[in-house]
Amino acid sequence: MKGFEYLQEQLDEMKDQGTFRELIPLESAQGSKVTIKGKEVIQLSSNNYLGLTSHPRMVKAAEEANEKYGVGTGSVRTIAGTLQMHEDFEEKLAKFKHTEAALVFQSGFTTNQGVLSSILGKEDVVISDELNHASIIDGIRLTKAGRKIYKHVDMESLEEALKESGDFRTRLIVTDGVFSMDGNIAPLPEIVELAEKYDALVMVDDAHASGVLGDNGRGTVNHFNLDGRVHIQVGTLSKAIGVLGGYVASTQTLKDYLIHKGRPFLFSTSHPPAVTAANDAAIDVLLEEPELIEKLWDNTKFFKKGLEDLGFDTGISETPVTPVMVGDDALTHKLSDQLFEEGVFAQGIVFPTVQRGMGRVRTIVTAEHSKEELQEALDAFGRAGKKLGIIK
Numbered sequence: 345m346k347g348f349e350y351l352q353e354q355l356d357e358m359k360d361q362g363t364f365r366e367l368i369p370l371e372s373a374q375g376s377k378v379t380i381k382g383k384e385v386i387q388l389s390s391n392n393y394l395g396l397t398s399h400p401r402m403v404k405a406a407e408e409a410n411e412k413y414g415v416g417t418g419s420v421r422t423i424a425g426t427l428q429m430h431e432d433f434e435e436k437l438a439k440f441k442h443t444e445a446a447l448v449f450q451s452g453f454t455t456n457q458g459v460l461s462s463i464l465g466k467e468d469v470v471i472s473d474e475l476n477h478a479s480i481i482d483g484i485r486l487t488k489a490g491r492k493i494y495k496h497v498d499m500e501s502l503e504e505a506l507k508e509s510g511d512f513r514t515r516l517i518v519t520d521g522v523f524s525m526d527g528n529i530a531p532l533p534e535i536v537e538l539a540e541k542y543d544a545l546v547m548v549d550d551a552h553a554s555g556v557l558g559d560n561g562r563g564t565v566n567h568f569n570l571d572g573r574v575h576i577q578v579g580t581l582s583k584a585i586g587v588l589g590g591y592v593a594s595t596q597t598l599k600d601y602l603i604h605k606g607r608p609f610l611f612s613t614s615h616p617p618a619v620t621a622a623n624d625a626a627i628d629v630l631l632e633e634p635e636l637i638e639k640l641w642d643n644t645k646f647f648k649k650g651l652e653d654l655g656f657d658t659g660i661s662e663t664p665v666t667p668v669m670v671g672d673d674a675l676t677h678k679l680s681d682q683l684f685e686e687g688v689f690a691q692g693i694v695f696p697t698v699q700r701g702m703g704r705v706r707t708i709v710t711a712e713h714s715k716e717e718l719q720e721a722l723d724a725f726g727r728a729g730k731k732l733g734i735i736k
């Protein structure tokens with residue numbers, strides 16, 4: 345069919361530059377080892393931090409929900425698609441997050457989009473870290489609010505933006521809790537102090553902190569003892585929680601407002617019963633199996649040290665998200681390909697996901713990995729890195 349030649353040209357250019365990627369289907373369940381192209385490899389690219397994607401208790405909850413309620417809901421939440429279990433789960437989530445209320449969206453992406461696009465008008469301003477996730481950027485693009493971008497985790501730059509925006513009705517500072525490509529943690533205590541000084545609101549996207557940081561994985565706000573001082577906490581149910589979805593934990597007022605104005609919430613069908621039941625069971629797992637988070641951090645320390653001892657640059661990471669910095673986009677993909685040859689699946693991340701020239705192989709260990717698997721992966725990194733001249 346004719347008409348897409350202009351798109352094909354761009355794809356051909358990416359192929360010439362070595363940055364075109366095929367999707368890579370897994371032929372097994374997610375786990376510390378997965379099967380790809382018939383080969384068993386160590387998985388270092390998932391967000392399955394705690395290994396919950398196949399936790400028996402969650403699988404059982406999903407199966408029972410399928411059996412009892414069927415596989416779909418048949419409607420958006422505001423018309424006929426709210427099951428009692430959706431409400432019960434939100435109540436449990438709010439309690440877990442120590443907030444007044446919580447509201448679940450279809451994904452973390454639509455949560456950011458829905459919140460930012462609906463609560464800000466042209467009288468308001470959003471002040472955003474320059475390395476915030478694409479879903480925050482897209483949410484901001486959908487508002488008529490003023491926009492200010494501050495330098496990455498730079499509090500002077502944030503304060504300047506606050507000083508310049510005194511005339512707006514509401515000033516909303518928005519930041520990732522853990523930055524998804526670098527693994528560093530936002531300086532939330534300083535951000536909150538500045539927000540309080542300038543009477544601004546704070547929104548934190550804890551996609552990579554949910555289930556990872558804070559007591560039982562409550563996130564960065566709890567990690568920094570800031571309960572009650574951050575206005576909006578966004579989390580995802582799709583990474584450490586192991587299932588699918590996003591949520592806002594905040595006040596009843598914000599929840600009620602989003603039910604009426606949050607467009608992805610209003611105009612997209614609710615989660616199937618199995619998803620909600622598995623998410624609900626995941627909160628019990630977080631509360632009752634804290635050893636999973638301990639194991640995640642133990643593995644993280646072991647693997648990070650191993651990479652650093654080999655001579656790799658792991659940037660400014662403080663969490664299980666550990667980038668192996670390469671720089672050149674094509675070389676980044678070459679490292680990823682070489683690792684695959686060596687039995688390790690670790691994807692290269694390049695422009696436009698990160699800035700040009702900042703290519704990296706991003707690794708995330710999980711609580712499921714054994715030390716033997718991690719050592720095997722480190723050995724593979726050593727061989728591949730030397731072969732490509734990335735380390736000596």
Ligand SMILES: Cc1ncc(COP(=O)(O)O)c(C=O)c1O
Nearest residue numbers: 451452453477524551580582589
């Ligand atoms: C910081 C951040 N926010 C939001 C999302 C989107 O979450 P979800 O996968 O649940 O849509 C991601 C996922 O990549 C993320 O890293």
